[in-house]
Amino acid sequence: MNSVRIGFVIDPIAFINPKKDTSLAIMLEAQARGWTVFYMELKHLYLEDGNAKAIMHAISLSDDPKNWFKITGTETGNLGTLDLLFMRKDPPFDTEYIIATYILEKAEEQGAMVINKPQGLRDANEKIFTSWFPQCCPPALLTRSGDAIRDFLKKHQKIVIKPTGKMGGKSIFVLMNGDPNVNVIIEEVSKNGKEYVQVQKYIPEISKTGDKRILLINGIPVEYGLARFPSKNDHRGNLAAGATGKGFELSKNDRWICSQIAPSLVKKGLLFVGIDVIGDYLTEINVTSPTCIREIDKEFDINIASRLLDLLHKNSSK
DSSP states (O other): OOOEEEEEEEEGGGGGGTOHHHHHHHHHHHHHHEEEEEEEEEGEEEEEEEEEEEEEEEEEEOTTTTEEEEEEEEEEEEEEGGGGEEEEEOOOOOOOHHHHHHHHHHHHHHTOOEEEEEHHHHHHTTGGGGGOGGGGGGGGEEEEHHHHHHHHHHHEEEEEEEESSSSSTTTEEEETTTTHHHHHHHHHHHHTTSOOOOEEEOOOOOOOEEEEEEEEETEOSEEEEEEEOOOOOOOOOOOTOOEEEEEEEEHHHHHHHHHHHHHHHHHTTTTEEEEEEEETTEEEEEOOOOOOHHHHHHHHHHHHHHHHHHHHHHTTOO
């Protein structure tokens, strides 16, 4: 490819946090290479007569927390004309998200390399996909049954319960056996038994080692990650929920977990993935819009976006 056209499907760019946003980091790296960068939201994608199309906004970017983007032009056309197309719309992973992956799958058929692969996004729910690697995970349960959750809680005494389609620590609760709020929390998270929820044994090591984010590019882990420590007033290891981050070098066990999941990630076309590890256990596999590039880059003076785009450029040029 001589002149690379790269697109990003993301949430409204005007409302991102430019100091922390991973999509912006990748966009800035693409722009630094002289590539043409396009920005889209879900509402800009559509199918017409079997063709995947979009309203695509060409943008210029700067690493300025007060003025990080400017739309320089707009074109309406086939998504297949893009060389690379990132799908980084944040959850909720709902029907609208799934429909968007169908459009992106058409774009893939028509010439664009989509990251991550649309079929892979549909196959690998971020909360549930860990169940394919039970050797890496804490005791876990996926269910709609309140009775089953209460039995699980009685067995393990302290558990985490979370919905399957949200992000950023939203609607995640820690339950202790005997807590008078157990029933109402189960009812709320499962929508009175109408929706599946993911339940895991609570891992106390989160207070010592944090909730570790590890990034993988084509199944190969970046050698450094970001451990997120819950605030004193919260149990969640999510930066969006007030956790603080500290860099770390991957341990032998971290690398073992990566080796267990890497073949499946590569097979599904999940080229850029962020996993969460607490203590010795894998807790989530984030495939929709993995974050923490900017924090890890800053702490260790590396350029993860450059590694990612090197790989994609090489593969899309074949």
